[in-house]
Amino acid sequence: MWYLYNIIQRGDQIRAPTWRKVVNETATGSTGARRVKVTLTISVEKVEYDSEANIVSVKGKSIEENKYVRRGQYHTLDLELNQKFYLTKPLWDSLALSQLNNACDSTRNAEVAIVIMQEGLAFVCLLTTNMTVQKAKIEVNIPRKRKNFCSQHKKGLEEFYEQTLQAMLKHINFETIKCIVIASPGFVKDQFNEYLWQQATSKELKMLLDSRQKFLVAHSSTGFKHSIREVLSDPLIAPKLEDTKAAQELKIWNKFQNLLGQEPNKAIYGLRDVETAHHYEAISCLMLSDMLFRSNNLALRKKYSQLLYQVKGYADVRVFSSMHLSGQQLNQLSGIAAILKFEVPELTERLNGVGADANDSDTSSSSSSSSTSGSSDEDSSSSLKNDDESELSERLARVNSRSDKASGAGYDEDDLLEEI
Numbered sequence: 001m002w003y004l005y006n007i008i009q010r011g012d013q014i015r016a017p018t019w020r021k022v023v024n025e026t027a028t029g030s031t032g033a034r035r036v037k038v039t040l041t042i043s044v045e046k047v048e049y050d051s052e053a054n055i056v057s058v059k060g061k062s063i064e065e066n067k068y069v070r071r072g073q074y075h076t077l078d079l080e081l082n083q084k085f086y087l088t089k090p091l092w093d094s095l096a097l098s099q100l101n102n103a104c105d106s107t108r109n110a111e112v113a114i115v116i117m118q119e120g121l122a123f124v125c126l127l128t129t130n131m132t133v134q135k136a137k138i139e140v141n142i143p144r145k146r147k148n149f150c151s152q153h154k155k156g157l158e159e160f161y162e163q164t165l166q167a168m169l170k171h172i173n174f175e176t177i178k179c180i181v182i183a184s185p186g187f188v189k190d191q192f193n194e195y196l197w198q199q200a201t202s203k204e205l206k207m208l209l210d211s212r213q214k215f216l217v218a219h220s221s222t223g224f225k226h227s228i229r230e231v232l233s234d235p236l237i238a239p240k241l242e243d244t245k246a247a248q249e250l251k252i253w254n255k256f257q258n259l260l261g262q263e264p265n266k267a268i269y270g271l272r273d274v275e276t277a278h279h280y281e282a283i284s285c286l287m288l289s290d291m292l293f294r295s296n297n298l299a300l301r302k303k304y305s306q307l308l309y310q311v312k313g314y315a316d317v318r319v320f321s322s323m324h325l326s327g328q329q330l331n332q333l334s335g336i337a338a339i340l341k342f343e344v345p346e347l348t349e350r351l352n353g354v355g356a357d358a359n360d361s362d363t364s365s366s367s368s369s370s371s372t373s374g375s376s377d378e379d380s381s382s383s384l385k386n387d388d389e390s391e392l393s394e395r396l397a398r399v400n401s402r403s404d405k406a407s408g409a410g411y412d413e414d415d416l417l418e419e420i
Helices: 002-007 094-104 151-171 188-202 225-232 245-262 271-279 290-294 298-311 325-331 345-409 413-419
Strands: 013-025 031-050 055-062 074-079 086-088 112-118 121-127 132-139 179-184 215-219 267-269 283-289 316-320 336-340
Touching (some): 002 031, 002 094, 002 290, 013 074, 112 151, 112 188, 112 225, 121 151, 132 225, 151 188, 179 225, 188 215, 225 245, 245 267, 245 283, 245 316, 245 325, 245 336, 267 271, 271 336, 271 345, 283 290, 283 325, 290 316, 298 316
Parallel strands (some): 112 179, 179 215
Antiparallel strands (some): 013 086, 031 055, 055 074
């Protein structure tokens, strides 16, 4: 159903049987409602996936006349497992065909069950090919230990372990599951593991006893779901999960994050940088989020599909599931990233050129400022010099004028100097 959710897009047409509520009016004017089974063809406008019920809901307008539904009326089709329907697409791209092939390949549907817990809290999760599904959450209030009074604490633990065991028996298919991991901080995992096998032996739980080799015990820092990534990265656990898609994606994502910190020129993200690296065929591994292929923009979906098809010719291509932690982190980096085989000069210059351009700008600005300041000082000095010369000339003119008057009036030289 997850593959189907990714294949169906806005604008596709789906024909499937469904139930419709019909209101009938009698001759007396009274009305009555009944449900009738009809076969409708709708044009898809919205697709939703319910991971708990494992149902894909498709909403759209009816495009064919029907006895009970007029053309243009809205209807929602609920697609379930083993239900027949017809899907018509304007274009079957390479990604849609690839997902269809993967869905039909039973060898790819490897599954892992993870019971992650701490005292009083446990989660039973199913790690499928494309998502991590929480199947059960167990919470039990366990009394604290008290001196000479530990019976209540022990009783609370046993109740907690029993509820966790029953949740495992209810939600895990031990025949098809490949690996069951029990993880926790401290000794909770060891105590529960011991309790589990005691109960399996005493109650003769054959499904558990036959699957004993599938069980693994691992350490986690907390008993919450976010620690699942930590468990999958454990060197002792990872080799046992190599055939699962989630473990492979996590390994690639960890490599990308390490390169981003140590060799940032070999780890890129964003469509523009990826397209530049593809131009030089420098991509070693291309990572795409499945969210990109659920876009309502047909041209954008086609662009990503073409990029995937072209890069696949010379590099490894991975489509990450947004229902896994690694896929959610990829979505935060635009949904597209790549690990490079070698550094691309154009990308290196773009990354390193921002700081250089800023420094050059500061330097030129400083030089310009200093040049402006220098010319301003020179202008000021020149202006002052011109003012001094003008004032001196005026003074000399006044002295000469007075000198002429003095000589005409009969002043002697001493009186003239004193006046001046």
